[in-house]
Each structure stands twice: as structure tokens, then as C-alpha cells.
Amino acid sequence: MPWRLLSTDADFEREFVALLGAKREQSADVDAAVRAIVARVRAEGDEAVIALTQQFDRLELTPATMRVTEAEIDAAYEETEPATLDALRLAHERIAAHHRRQMPKDDRYTDAAGVELGSRWTAVESVGLYVPGGMASYPSSVLMNAVPAKVAGVARIAMVVPAMRGALNPLVLAAAKIAGVSEIYRIGGAQAVAALAYGTETIAPVAKIVGPGNAFVAAAKRQVFGHVGIDMIAGPSEILVIADGENDPDWIAADLLSQAEHDTAAQSILITDDSGFADAVAAAVERQLKTLSRAETAAASWAEHGAIIVVPQLDDAAPLSDRIAPEHLELAVEDPEALFSRLRNAGAVFLGRHTPEVIGDYVGGSNHVLPTARSARFSSGLSVLDFVKRTSILKLGPDQLRELGPAAIELARVEGLDAHGRSVAIRLNL
Amino acid sequence: MPWRLLSTDADFEREFVALLGAKREQSADVDAAVRAIVARVRAEGDEAVIALTQQFDRLELTPATMRVTEAEIDAAYEETEPATLDALRLAHERIAAHHRRQMPKDDRYTDAAGVELGSRWTAVESVGLYVPGGMASYPSSVLMNAVPAKVAGVARIAMVVPAMRGALNPLVLAAAKIAGVSEIYRIGGAQAVAALAYGTETIAPVAKIVGPGNAFVAAAKRQVFGHVGIDMIAGPSEILVIADGENDPDWIAADLLSQAEHDTAAQSILITDDSGFADAVAAAVERQLKTLSRAETAAASWAEHGAIIVVPQLDDAAPLSDRIAPEHLELAVEDPEALFSRLRNAGAVFLGRHTPEVIGDYVGGSNHVLPTARSARFSSGLSVLDFVKRTSILKLGPDQLRELGPAAIELARVEGLDAHGRSVAIRLNL
Numbered sequence: 001m002p003w004r005l006l007s008t009d010a011d012f013e014r015e016f017v018a019l020l021g022a023k024r025e026q027s028a029d030v031d032a033a034v035r036a037i038v039a040r041v042r043a044e045g046d047e048a049v050i051a052l053t054q055q056f057d058r059l060e061l062t063p064a065t066m067r068v069t070e071a072e073i074d075a076a077y078e079e080t081e082p083a084t085l086d087a088l089r090l091a092h093e094r095i096a097a098h099h100r101r102q103m104p105k106d107d108r109y110t111d112a113a114g115v116e117l118g119s120r121w122t123a124v125e126s127v128g129l130y131v132p133g134g135m136a137s138y139p140s141s142v143l144m145n146a147v148p149a150k151v152a153g154v155a156r157i158a159m160v161v162p163a164m165r166g167a168l169n170p171l172v173l174a175a176a177k178i179a180g181v182s183e184i185y186r187i188g189g190a191q192a193v194a195a196l197a198y199g200t201e202t203i204a205p206v207a208k209i210v211g212p213g214n215a216f217v218a219a220a221k222r223q224v225f226g227h228v229g230i231d232m233i234a235g236p237s238e239i240l241v242i243a244d245g246e247n248d249p250d251w252i253a254a255d256l257l258s259q260a261e262h263d264t265a266a267q268s269i270l271i272t273d274d275s276g277f278a279d280a281v282a283a284a285v286e287r288q289l290k291t292l293s294r295a296e297t298a299a300a301s302w303a304e305h306g307a308i309i310v311v312p313q314l315d316d317a318a319p320l321s322d323r324i325a326p327e328h329l330e331l332a333v334e335d336p337e338a339l340f341s342r343l344r345n346a347g348a349v350f351l352g353r354h355t356p357e358v359i360g361d362y363v364g365g366s367n368h369v370l371p372t373a374r375s376a377r378f379s380s381g382l383s384v385l386d387f388v389k390r391t392s393i394l395k396l397g398p399d400q401l402r403e404l405g406p407a408a409i410e411l412a413r414v415e416g417l418d419a420h421g422r423s424v425a426i427r428l429n430l
Numbered sequence: 431m432p433w434r435l436l437s438t439d440a441d442f443e444r445e446f447v448a449l450l451g452a453k454r455e456q457s458a459d460v461d462a463a464v465r466a467i468v469a470r471v472r473a474e475g476d477e478a479v480i481a482l483t484q485q486f487d488r489l490e491l492t493p494a495t496m497r498v499t500e501a502e503i504d505a506a507y508e509e510t511e512p513a514t515l516d517a518l519r520l521a522h523e524r525i526a527a528h529h530r531r532q533m534p535k536d537d538r539y540t541d542a543a544g545v546e547l548g549s550r551w552t553a554v555e556s557v558g559l560y561v562p563g564g565m566a567s568y569p570s571s572v573l574m575n576a577v578p579a580k581v582a583g584v585a586r587i588a589m590v591v592p593a594m595r596g597a598l599n600p601l602v603l604a605a606a607k608i609a610g611v612s613e614i615y616r617i618g619g620a621q622a623v624a625a626l627a628y629g630t631e632t633i634a635p636v637a638k639i640v641g642p643g644n645a646f647v648a649a650a651k652r653q654v655f656g657h658v659g660i661d662m663i664a665g666p667s668e669i670l671v672i673a674d675g676e677n678d679p680d681w682i683a684a685d686l687l688s689q690a691e692h693d694t695a696a697q698s699i700l701i702t703d704d705s706g707f708a709d710a711v712a713a714a715v716e717r718q719l720k721t722l723s724r725a726e727t728a729a730a731s732w733a734e735h736g737a738i739i740v741v742p743q744l745d746d747a748a749p750l751s752d753r754i755a756p757e758h759l760e761l762a763v764e765d766p767e768a769l770f771s772r773l774r775n776a777g778a779v780f781l782g783r784h785t786p787e788v789i790g791d792y793v794g795g796s797n798h799v800l801p802t803a804r805s806a807r808f809s810s811g812l813s814v815l816d817f818v819k820r821t822s823i824l825k826l827g828p829d830q831l832r833e834l835g836p837a838a839i840e841l842a843r844v845e846g847l848d849a850h851g852r853s854v855a856i857r858l859n860l
Contacts, residue, residue: 084840084844250856288849288852344552349823351546354826359824362841373656394790396784415569420688426678426680
């Protein structure tokens, strides 16, 4: 049974805090194992990657066969059904169009004192893209990670994807081809992350690594962070639907299940001002669950982490939503814009009754890599900004140095930094 | 003796790689100790913070005396010399003016298909600002961390600063007052980071923690990351000066020493096309070193990590600079703009002979919190962007759902996600 909370109950606050704090993920302690793998790949390069791939993926590789060939990629693309290719191309086009608007602009100006200031943005030179194997090997995620990098101007995107016993998902290769991924290697796990971070004889190192993965991949990303950049560590999916009683309960039930089916640790929450509607959605979820191919996963997620919260009026949903800070937020209400203007913390918002969250997973154009586990309080979804960096610019002439210099010298003095002061004073003959 | 490399030497590449890879920081393994402190503060709140402050800072606190009073802050401000206050206010004004230009703009548009898309930026609700005690307690750093947060619209900035035996740097309090910091607590170390992340009876939790600190603070920030956001983990300072032979060697020597005096692990590098000039700078460094109050620190940094690289022509400096990816980059050459256009990886650039890096430390207006340890390859200095987060927006009507829906259903099908497909299909009566 999912959680059921009534915001007017005396112990609502306690229950809500318990819901917020409930641990959904078992964090396996793989740090030591991953540390050993990273050290080995760093020391032995290709040889270590090949041995570990044999051990974990049951696949024999050589330095020459590590990389997926152009012919293999083309073959995967050719064998993809036209309807699927069309859908991938539509998604690609829409994601690219949206992300092009995110490109930050350089800024260069001269202020009243005559000082030239500015910010210049440049692309990260090379990016590694991790794609999981097995059930979570999604072509849509390839697009969502690779397209912002391409739009940013990243010259080299090196993708890694584990091939258990040699098997690769052809759709992942097709998506990589559509997205313009430069290189693909059939390796995975912590060894692939280490190879991307430190390089091997076959794989040149990258400057940043993005993409989802299991506990080993997440631990490896944390460990190489600093030497290379990483994106966020993604947790299990979440959706919060705020809905009034005017919705079709079956629509909302389907939306809740669309996240629940991802993972037993996923979380789907409904907030509504209509207790009867809440009951109807709960019943619809039970009905729809039965027909899902991932029924077991979805049922476990819904029973353990699902929640229905009834509030006296929809306005009461806003502060609760901000505390949940959901990855995905659907506003299936009469005036979604008004409600949205009162909200602050959400990775992505889906406005109105005709915008199921799933559109954002695939073809809306916005990114589906979004902050989970309440991190929308302080972070954002993946964007072009994750693949560029900024250099700040200062340029003074002798006049400007004469004007600003004394204040710098004074602050260096009180901070006890003699050479700081001198580097200014010496230019002013002070 | 600093490193001395000649880019035309046969073993230059090997030496340059050694320079890049040389470990400058001893990373003390404080993880276990920090883990215990964080757990204790999380469990016991104020009581743990008070006990740990007694133990580490030799200071008796109560929940009532933890917070620095308005009267204390005002007194610190009043006792600050007018010249210092003027310098702090000038710095504040210039930093605020520059950072106001960094505020990202919301974007909302309707595309050709009639789909509404957008990005909305909102400020992080509350931020914790760590300020170190002792030698590294810099008022300028208070401004550099607090001002971007204020400009972003952060409503609450809670500052922590350790007060060894009760002593606080009045200039840090004065800078906090000028910057508009909301609350100041006289606590430090891992216990202060834990208190900010999880809250205590006296200190409300924040959503993000920024600011420099020692190994304990850095480890604590890493450990609470995920529960709250953190900024980068700053390493020792670095400067790369690219200079032609037309500079005054004493000016360049002062610039190199301005970073060396920060820390024995700091690194100052000169690249020049003039071997005689290189010698003159080396001699000037030795001369100037003698008169610094931090002579010992600067000498150790210069001897162990300092480097002079001579190249046949200045153009050869560009690829080396990008591999170094310096925190601070001074271009003391005839045409700094031309050289800058050929460079990619640097936290901040200082153009021309009259822009010593120190101007950027204090009063230039740009931020002095910048990526170290080659992380300018993939990250940027602190900015307003670090204190806002983005919600992506999608809004479809029935027509748009009819147009885009089938592609989403197709991608859900090939990814094996039934409920994903259903949440779209059910709205289209498919």
C-alpha cells in the first residue's frame, strides 16, 4: 500500500518528514573494490581493461576490438526499423533545437572606470559518455547526454557501453550515430570510467564524464572527480503530480506508473485536493499495474514509496512540493501557470492536463537528465552549461591601475599578503 | 630551485608531464574522523557542535552564544579603519556590478509545433558560507562568496567562522556586514559544515554550502554533498604568467610571488620566449623573496613547485598553457588579445602588462574563487550561476500531444517501458 497522508491530520508534519526522509536506495559499499579497479586501470591501461571486461562482462577483447567499428554502427543503424529511426530523429532535432537556446553568451564590456571586464565561454575539449548495458540501456539517454555536448561544441565524445557476452543494443548505437558521437568502446563498469578518466593505450583521456550507471559506475565517477569533471550522480526516478478532481484518474495513474516502472526505488507522489479523486487514482493504479510488463517493479515502487497526499486546497500543495523538490512535476490543474509561479524547486515542470511527463523523456526537447533526491533545491538538469566553462577577463591600463590599485594594496595589507601588495605598488612606483 | 624547462629540449615532453603530474598537496586522510563528526552533529545537534568547538577551538559556547550578535558585528565594523572600509566597499560595489551581468535570463517560447518550452531560473533558498579562521581568514573571500549569492537572490546566507579561543577577525565581520550576510556563527571545522547541512536546534539547515577550508572542511563538504549542494573543492593557488622580454622582470617576479606566498603548495609558472628575461625574473624573485613577511612560505612554494619554461616563440606557449589549465593566467605580452584568442583553458585571464592578477583578487570585479589543479579544463569560477537553479518547462495542448505523441509511444515501446507509452496513448485514445 502506498503512503496516504492528509495534510490536516494532527501528525501530518511528522509523517511528511518521514516520507521525505525515507531511504529508497540501498547504497552498496563498493568503494574499496572500485578503488582497486581504478588503480589497476591507471597502472596497466588496456591490459587491465581487457582483463576486467573478461571477468565482469564475459567478453574477450583486444586493443583492436575494444572500439566498435563504423561498420557495426552503420549496420545497427540500417537494421533499426524506420518508425524507430524517425522517432529518434524527431527527438534529436527537438532536443538540439531546445538546447541551442541554452548556449551562454560571451560578455565583454568597459566600465565607468575604463576597466575592461568580461566572461568568455568555451567548450570542454572532450567528454566521456557512459551508457549502461542491459535493461537500462536507453537510446533516449544517449541523445539526452550527447546532444547538449555537441551543441556546446565539444569536439570529441567518447562513449562507453558494456557488452555482456558481446551483446550491444543496436538502438544505442543508432542513437549515437544520430547524435554524432565520435568513438564507441564496448566496455563498462568502473574500468570504463577509469579508462576515460586516465586514458589507456587505446582510449585517449577525456576532461569530463557524464551519464548514468550502477553503483560501481557512480562510485568510480566520484573517485575520478577532480581529475576530470563529472555530471550529477543520478538517483532513482521521481514524479510528483499535483492534480485537481477534474482529471481522468486513469491518465494520472498512468503518469504515476510511468516512473514507478523504472525501478523499485522510484517514487511517485500524487497531491490532490479531492479525496474521492485520490481513491479513484489509487484504484486505477491497481488496475493498470496488472497489465504492465514491468508490473513487479512498478508494484514494488508504488507499494513502498508511492504516496497520495490530500490537501484542503491546491494552494496548500505548493509548499509541500517545494520541500519534495521533485525531479518531475506535473501540474494537472485548471490554471497550471498560476500554481507554477508559486513554486520554486523542481527539475522539470509539465504544465496542464495534456503534458504527460513522458513527453519530456523523449520528444519534448527539454532534457530528461534531471536532479533527483531533493537536489532540485540546489541543482539543475543537464544542459549545454554542463559542457562549457567560463574564463573571466580583466584588462587594465595604467590609468585604471592607478585608480583601483590603492584599494587593492590596502586589502593586501590588512590580509598580510606583502607580495600581493607589491605586485600592484611596483607598477605604480609606490 | 624552481623547475627550468626548455621546450626544444629532447626530453621536454617527459619533464612537462612530470611538472603537470607533480603532487602538490598532501591529502591527509581525515575521512573517518570527519564521518564520526558529521554523524554526531546529525544525531545530537547543538550539543555536539558545542562539545566539538570546546575540543577543537578551545571555546565554550551555549546555544545562545553560538551566533555572533548584531552588536559585535557593528562594533567590528566601527573599529575598522576608514581606508579599509573604503577599499572593502569599493570591492563590494565592483564585484556586485560585474556579477549582476551574470544573472541568467528566463526563456519561454512556443515552437513551430505549438509546443511551449522554457527554462526558469530561481535562487537557491539558503546558502551556508564557510570562512576559515587563522591566517586564511580573508575579508575579500567573504565578499567573493557572499556577493554572487546576494545577486542571485538567495534569501538567507548563514556564515560560519571558527573563533579559536574566541578570537574573530573583525575584518571578516565587517565584510559580512557589507555583503549582507544574514547570520554568523562562531563555529568551524567539519562540525560547522555538518550543522549547516543537517541543521541543529539553533542553526536552520541550508540547501548549499560554499567557501574554502582545511582538509576537514573539504572532507565534510564531500560527505554532505548530495544532501546539500557544494561548490568546488579549492586546491592551492596557481598562476601562469606568459611574458615576453619587454616586461620589467621585477613586475613579473612580484606577480609570481603573489601566488607563492599563499601556500607552500601554491604554484607559480613563467613561460617566456626570452631566456635572458627568464634569468632576470629568477634573480628578481630571489631578491624580492627576502623582504616578504611570508618569505618562508613563498620560498618553499617557488623552490619546489615554481617553474620557468622557455619557448622559441610565444605562440608555442598556447598549447602548454591549455594543458596547464591555470587558475590565473597573466598575458604580459604586446598583443594579449591575439594570444588569448588561441587559448581555451583558464579560470581567469589578466590581459596586458598593467593587469596584475592581484587586481582580480580584490577590486577588479570578477570572482577570485577559481578552478585549481587543472580543473579549468572542465569547470568555471564561482558566479551567480552557482546560486540559482533551472526548472525546464513543457506545455502541450491536445494538438501538440497528437503530433508528438506517436514518436514518444514508439520510443517507449522499443525501450520496453509500457506505462510510459500508456501515459501518452491513453490521452490520445490509442
